[in-house]
Amino acid sequence: MASRKKGDPPRIDAGMSVVQPLVPARGDRKSFRLPWYGLSFSMPILVWQLVFFVFPLAFLVAISFWVVRNYRMVPTFEWLNWSYMLSRGFFWDAYLHTLAMAAGATVLVSLVAFPCAYTIAFKFRESLKQLMVLLLITPFFTSYLVRTYSWQVFLSDNGILNAALDQLGLGPLPMLNSTFGTYVGYFTLCLPLVVLLQLFSLMYIDRSLIEAAHNLGCGRVRTVFQVVVPSARIGIVVAALFCFILTFGDFVSPLYLGGGQPPTLSTLITDTTKSGQQWPRAAVIATMMIVTLLITAFASIGFAYRRRA
Amino acid sequence: MTQPLVVFDNVVKHFGSFQAVECMNLEIYKGEFVAIMGSSGCGKTTTLRMLAGLEKPSKGEIRLNGERINDLYSWERETPLVWQNLALFPFLNVIENVEFGLKMRGMAKAERRKKALLWLERLGLEEFAERDISQLSGGQKQRVALARSLVTEPPILLLDEPLSALDANLSVRMQSVLTGLQKDLGITFVYVTHSQSEAFAMADRVVIMSRGRVEQIGSPQEVFREPHNRFVAEFVGGKNILVGTVTALGDASLVRVSSEHGEFQARLPDGKTVVPGDRVTVCLSAEHVDLSVQASRPNRLACTVVGEEFIGSMVNIHLEAKDGLELQVQKMHADYDQLGIRSGQQLFAEWDAESALILRGE
Numbered sequence: 001m002a003s004r005k006k007g008d009p010p011r012i013d014a015g016m017s018v019v020q021p022l023v024p025a026r027g028d029r030k031s032f033r034l035p036w037y038g039l040s041f042s043m044p045i046l047v048w049q050l051v052f053f054v055f056p057l058a059f060l061v062a063i064s065f066w067v068v069r070n071y072r073m074v075p076t077f078e079w080l081n082w083s084y085m086l087s088r089g090f091f092w093d094a095y096l097h098t099l100a101m102a103a104g105a106t107v108l109v110s111l112v113a114f115p116c117a118y119t120i121a122f123k124f125r126e127s128l129k130q131l132m133v134l135l136l137i138t139p140f141f142t143s144y145l146v147r148t149y150s151w152q153v154f155l156s157d158n159g160i161l162n163a164a165l166d167q168l169g170l171g172p173l174p175m176l177n178s179t180f181g182t183y184v185g186y187f188t189l190c191l192p193l194v195v196l197l198q199l200f201s202l203m204y205i206d207r208s209l210i211e212a213a214h215n216l217g218c219g220r221v222r223t224v225f226q227v228v229v230p231s232a233r234i235g236i237v238v239a240a241l242f243c244f245i246l247t248f249g250d251f252v253s254p255l256y257l258g259g260g261q262p263p264t265l266s267t268l269i270t271d272t273t274k275s276g277q278q279w280p281r282a283a284v285i286a287t288m289m290i291v292t293l294l295i296t297a298f299a300s301i302g303f304a305y306r307r308r309a
Numbered sequence: 310m311t312q313p314l315v316v317f318d319n320v321v322k323h324f325g326s327f328q329a330v331e332c333m334n335l336e337i338y339k340g341e342f343v344a345i346m347g348s349s350g351c352g353k354t355t356t357l358r359m360l361a362g363l364e365k366p367s368k369g370e371i372r373l374n375g376e377r378i379n380d381l382y383s384w385e386r387e388t389p390l391v392w393q394n395l396a397l398f399p400f401l402n403v404i405e406n407v408e409f410g411l412k413m414r415g416m417a418k419a420e421r422r423k424k425a426l427l428w429l430e431r432l433g434l435e436e437f438a439e440r441d442i443s444q445l446s447g448g449q450k451q452r453v454a455l456a457r458s459l460v461t462e463p464p465i466l467l468l469d470e471p472l473s474a475l476d477a478n479l480s481v482r483m484q485s486v487l488t489g490l491q492k493d494l495g496i497t498f499v500y501v502t503h504s505q506s507e508a509f510a511m512a513d514r515v516v517i518m519s520r521g522r523v524e525q526i527g528s529p530q531e532v533f534r535e536p537h538n539r540f541v542a543e544f545v546g547g548k549n550i551l552v553g554t555v556t557a558l559g560d561a562s563l564v565r566v567s568s569e570h571g572e573f574q575a576r577l578p579d580g581k582t583v584v585p586g587d588r589v590t591v592c593l594s595a596e597h598v599d600l601s602v603q604a605s606r607p608n609r610l611a612c613t614v615v616g617e618e619f620i621g622s623m624v625n626i627h628l629e630a631k632d633g634l635e636l637q638v639q640k641m642h643a644d645y646d647q648l649g650i651r652s653g654q655q656l657f658a659e660w661d662a663e664s665a666l667i668l669r670g671e
Contacts, residue, residue: 206396208392208394215363215383217384217413218413226409227398230401233400
């Protein structure tokens with residue numbers, strides 16, 4: 001075939017078949033278009049996230065490289081705060097303590113919540129179920145801080161619970177300013193939410209799966225572990241993740257019900273900022289917390305949506 | 310006679326004030342393929358679920374191998390059920406689904422895997438063993454559900470409309486898979502369906518239910534040829550119903566019936582007796598009615614052709630008698646073409662006296 005120059009019109013062969021030019025026409029490029037319709041709805045939230053989440057976060061990380069001279073922060077880029085914080089025993093003590101407390105709360109709250117969510121989902125009739133959902137939402141009407149303060153009235157050495165124990169000739173038990181107190185706070189913070197999230201995943205399990213398990217020789221209790229829990233895995237894991245995130249970063253319960261000793265990371269942050277304006281060191285702690293939460297979140301979501309065991 | 314495998318002895322089930330099953334009496338034998346059919350809400354699924362142990366009878370007794378099983382939980386009896394939606398476990402893969410029943414019976418892992426693989430091979434699924442349930446087609450899922458129920462080698466398999474979600478072609482192919490399996494294994498199948506064609510194609514015996522009651526039990530041929538009552542006649546389809554009064558008894562089993570549409574002869578079923586003056590319901594199969602332009606037989610009605618529909622190799626011709634009675638007639642295409650019927654044409658619908666059957670019940 002004879003060579004052709006770019007832009008030649010298509011030639012018609014003897015056989016009447018159209019010979020296409022070797023270079024595609026210009027018009028083919030318009031396939032890339034911005035989805036303006038979708039963007040018009042999602043733009044406001046994207047801008048909001050950018051301004052009030054991404055920028056502050058970047059700023060927080062940036063601060064962790066600044067230094068404090070004469071009680072004033074100086075913008076620079078030094079690893080000083082990182083090497084200082086990460087080599088301190090008290091930081092790692094607080095880190096491990098916070099991790100252990102949050103992990104413990106996650107396991108305990110999930111274990112306490114599950115039978116409750118299970119009963120509501122499978123044993124209650126529809127109208128009662130709706131009432132339960134409503135009741136589980138009501139704790140959120142009151143500020144968490146207020147609820148925490150009201151626990152002090154119950155838990156303190158001369159509080160309501162110890163007065164009751166005294167009547168029985170027992171106590172007083174040191175409930176306030178203890179790990180127990182912190183856990184009471186964590187339960188107050190997380191339990192209703194965890195029950196709700198578990199409940200929603202349990203309610204939508206196909207009942208015929210449970211019947212099929214029974215029908216194949218799987219008894220009642222075994223069915224819970226063989227079928228109900230695997231079916232509700234996403235909901236159970238997401239509920240636990242919420243519990244971990246909320247308790248890991250919680251400042252109120254460890255301080256007002258747990259007495260602040262030993263310190264959790266959030267307590268450590270306030271202490272660090274108060275002592276000598278060490279915002280950069282506090283930023284290091286905060287960044288470490290965020291990284292921990294990100295890793296936990298990715299790992300749990302990955303586990304929840306993993307295709308199979 | 311051998312002892313029946315399953316006995317329903319005056320079984321009643323009500324949910325609150327709703328009577329789902331009224332006084333069920335049924336015997337099912339070993340190796341039988343029994344289809345329970347009826348329209349939705351007739352109690353057929355409730356009957357099956359009672360047998361599977363998923364519902365408890367309100368009254369009466371269900372026996373399996375002669376033993377009362379009313380109070381046994383579903384996991385305490387060997388009555389696997391194949392669900393309408395199959396109820397496969399989405400969080401387990403194909404072979405784990407099949408293994409489930411064996412695992413529950415405490416079989417060791419290696420052994421149950423071997424056994425499950427054998428069943429997957431039998432149903433042509435071995436290459437899908439490690440697949441997720443969501444990656445299978447409808448027909449493949451169906452076979453996984455069958456394998457999962459059969460792997461424990463039960464004496465009976467219960468099936469709740471398992472083919473209703475499949476397209477027509479696949480459904481027909483699965484029917485032969487099911488009947489083949491049932492013959493090979495020699496076990497009892499109890500199959501619930503609303504589809505008359507599925508039930509008639511597969512079952513040795515069919516049980517027709519309506520509003521919680523058993524209307525008729527018999528082989529598909531018996532039920533089709535001699536429906537016991539008007540409900541069954543209408544349910545199996547292709548029947549014309551005429552109501553009349555007996556005017557005279559004739560020779561053998563033939564009697565004269567007078568109806569508002571005219572007088573004709575009809576046949577009594579075995580064991581039924583009537584006296585003149587009795588109201589009777591007469592059933593006339595659509596395929597037993599002939600059409601002719603000239604009246605030639607004593608049993609006939611003058612009709613007008615109002616419509617026709619083609620169903621495969623047959624043609625359904627709809628007629629209307631002068632008093633508004635609607636009749637349907639079924640003809641092969643060749644016969645239909647020969648008649649040269651057109652809409653609005655006047656002709657006679659005729660039949661032999663033996664073809665008009667007086668029903669036992671209402």
